[in-house]
Amino acid sequence: MSQHEIAISVHGLRKSYKDLPVLAGVDFQVEKGSIFALLGPNGSGKTTIVKILTTLLKPDSGQVWVNGFDVTASPDHVRQSISLTGQFAAVDEILTGRENLVLIARLRHLQGPQQIADDLLHRFGLTEAANRKVSTYSGGMRRRLDIAMSLVGDSQLIFLDEPTTGLDPEARIEVWKIVKELADSGKTVFLTTQYLDEAEQLANRIAILQEGKIIVSGTLEELKKLFPPAKVEYIEKQLTLEEIFLSLVGKKANN
């Protein structure tokens, strides 16, 4: 793999909070244009990795390269080439949806912030709600606006920290659709999640983080090969509650 095809490269990353080690030597690489899912239980260090990759936290040791820039030596260059959607929808509730997008466009020093906002509002189905205060939005709408704000400025590498935590199933499927579209348009997506099906649905490559270490990583196929081949058994197909729920209320998601 040549350097040009790698969006993120992490070697021997360590981080402790006071005496508590959170990351105990993490290594992984993310290819450009792929969806990479970091899977792990709460408290396994996922958010710490995201914070280091997005320059919000400094690593204790190890090499961390994002888009060819060292996060410690040139954080400004890293910030210019990425965008972060944090764990909690970081939207301004007192502003309207449009004002939130215009704000980010101005802070990214872009030309035509109003036009940029209108385009994203349209793309994320928020045009009707554009002039309403965000405090009146549903959880799913907030998350869509949050992701839209991350797309202002057209960064090629997008970080999504637990993008569907706390969303209802419909909103969750909407977010999945957005993430797939991002990947289709050639962007690199780094995603953390605690849901197995989310990683399975979205990711080209999956890394599993436990107690500050990557215990396995690879494509879904590679991960499956680590375990004995599946035996063929015939069992009656039972609908999951999710399938029942979605078939009853999820008509919108199918449109």
Added chain:
Amino acid sequence: METIPSYFFTDLRVMLGRSMRHVFRSMDTIITVTIMPIALMLLFVYVLGGAIQSGADNYVNYLLPGIMLMAIANSMGYTSYRLFLDMQRGIFERFHSMPIARSAALWGHVLTSLVSNSLSVIVIILIALLMGFRSSAGIFSWLAVAGILALFTLTLTWIAAIAGLSAKTVDGAAAIAYPIHFLPLISSAFVPTKTMPRGVRIFAENQPVTSIVDTIRSLLSNQPVGNDIWIAMAWCVGIMAVGYFFAMRVYKRRA
């Protein structure tokens, strides 16, 4: 490697615009920082004023400096609250992962405090003029008054910033308002200190608000300011330096 141009002042203006919207869209803020002080001014002048022996022939003239300080002090709970929310909701994190001047987010709040307090002080002076406030002060005295008010605002803002940045709950962030509210009440703002019992009087005469009120009163009535102005400035600069130091420390550590 190309260097990234700094947009500190552009970013600061965008941040100011954002927070000023927060101020103007909060009826609660407007009532507490502008309408309440005006109501108190009306109350003191038209209800209590006849019975208060201030030694001045025009009680509005006597009262105005204290009312202005009270309006500024009242706004600090809101400054702290706005900072707390940005911290809590991940807004600072979003800003800090973007290529903007790192301290612009915090200075935006500080500047908002200065600008919004200037506006409310101007409204209060206009109302006082209608109520019979008259001043023979020249342009330089007015500039000195503006300077002292700005210094007082900055001093309290940095103290409020410590509370807003380090609070764990909304109530904690807003609690800073109470001790600050008290200072104008136990001072020479409404009545001369010589009528107070000894213990209270010693406190009142040696706390910052009294020397600031006395300085502004002297400036507006064209009296010599004496040492009061230096005591007032020393208080403000001293507290501001300590406040700035600790606020910046918390900001760098937590935001």
